[in-house]
Amino acid sequence: MPEPAFEDMNPLTDEDFRMAVRRFVEENYPDIPRYSQRRLHWHENRPWYEILARRGWLCPNWPPEYGGMGLSATKQLIMVEEYERYGCARVNDIGIVMLGPLLIRYGTQAQKDFFLPRIISGEHVWAQGYSEPNAGSDLAAVRTEAVLAGEEWVINGQKTWTTLGSDANWIFILARTDKTVKKQAGISFLLVPMTNKGVSVRTIRNLELHDEFCEVFFDDVRIARDHLVGDVNSGWTMAKALLGHERVFIGSPRLSSNALVRLRLMAQRMDVWDDPAFRDRYTRLQLDLADLAALFETYVEKLRRGEPIGPDVTILKIFQSELYQRISELMLEIAGETAGYVEPLDGDPRLHAAATYLMARPTTIFGGSSEIMRNVLCKSVLGLPSA
């Protein structure tokens, strides 16, 4: 695929940029579902991924020298709003949102040159291999082990809850490389081709009855020695830096604003839109969303300037995920008996209280649960003593 020429969108006025995105989406969105209430799989969303890549818009958050847009925070938000407005499918974005920024910051030149273009071309589809059955909130307890044997790492163990793991052909993992030191100090960050011998994947049905997440097993899997990012045993620091990115991403008002639109549509459908008691609750959520967007922009701006994301990002992560849930709960409430429906009302995927409610549940669990986020906030931001 030829590299698209970099086009700096930052000089456009916000309004012109919005119109450019809107037009682009309307003219180019492929024949795949809109307003889908589940994550589409790679074989479904790939056309859209490739269209974005061809336009040079796949990685708004990356700097231009690596094929990104280097886009301002405000414009990134506008872009997201326009995608949501049209109901564009979310693509397999783990490479874009998580691994890319990590490699840009910590990767060797060779790693950047090899991996970044392959994320953009879609040749590499990434999964995040952090969690294990006994290392969830206590992520530093990972037991999947990597041992250096000559020029190769040999990996054994298991990851779980791997989102869209069955779509991916590469996975980045946290692996134990030293058992003799404090648990955080013996973890390395490795890049593993899932096509290698010894990797197996089992899909898990989630509460929405979709096969979205997976277990990934490693049985004497061998990878090249240089598929290590950063130094040996420095994985924890980098993983934490990456979690900062993930938390900014989850903190995006995208999910809540999407849900708020659905709430309004449902309220109109169920005839409560003009009920003052409802409208007051709706407006409260709307203001929460507006303030969330303001807070979110400050974090995106930090990312763009390459500043580190501190522990206060927990504020963003907690507030967005819980706002999303509160919106979904009100939607469930006003949907009446249709709250229990498996299919949307009137065949409109946006009129689907149960799906919105269920989809909102795990946002307070993944990327650091709300409880862990509050613990971090109390300890690292407020400086409160531990028990």
Add this chain to the structure above:
Amino acid sequence: MPNDDEVGENIRMIVDSARSVVPPDGDLSRIRSLRFEARGFDPSIYRTMAEMGWLALRLPDEAGGLGLGMREYCALAEVLGAGLTPEPLISAALACRLLGCSVPKNVLAGERVVLAAWQDGPSDLQWRRGVTLDEGTATGGKQFVPMAAGAGAFAIPTQDGVAVVDAAAAGLELDLRATQDGGQAGQLRLSATAIELTVRPADVDAALDEATLATAAYLLGLAGRAFEITREYLVVRKQFGHPIGSFQALQHRAADMKIQIELTRASVAAAAAAFDGEADPRMRPVRASQAKARASETALLVAREAIQMHGAIGYTDECDIGLYVRKAMTVANTFGTAACHRRRYASLTSEPAAI
């Protein structure tokens, strides 16, 4: 009114017999296997329930009923809720209650499933306008009949009496919507559908209040069991070298859930006592609304917290807690949403004469 000892003994017996339907060890494999299957429930279990007299629990002796009170009915519904029992007992018992002395023998015996199709629209308790009767036929629409796929007939309350129509009658259209619990909600359209039987106007509102209260008890059972499963998980799941139940952030929220469950229990019990006792009958809808408003909210609170406290495993279909969540989503808004009952409570209690 029977004395408290008698009621206590009745409750012990009925809860005991419920064990034949709801396994005491909490096993949910039966519930799982029925999900999204043709009927969503098991007709032979339904018959067993009928044989134990549960459909006619609220009917007097002379109608072939057990003549039991709401306290007994709520105790039973609580056990059924704890076991996520999919057989549509509340809706079938409501149908029998509407038909009173005219309820056919094969219906009471559970050979023919007759479900109440009473609801005009979403979220509330309106039943008066949906269907009208004319010269032996019924015309109109009814909504949200749970487990309607398994119904042989529907009992439809109208202003001119309760009409029974066969599910296969000409001019009856049944549109089924799959529900999160693995059952379905039936939308009924009738156009000059022949009526099998009409029963003179019954006290439909009173019957609906009883079903509402029984639904609150079902939700209480559901919430109680979901809470217990979650409490057990807090004890066994370890992170950071400690049971997660040792973290105060979770402890306090577990305490909050317990508070809501006990309030729900008290509210349901007080309402049931108001139905059974000599208190002013005008207090019954007030109490039913009070109990249902709380039970709906408690069930959804526990559902949310249960997923959160289980972490990712709570978000899988393999984990039983999800069955409780999906049932709560399906049932919490039936027989009036919490908001509907708060509104009704407010309007019934704001007029001094109603108290």
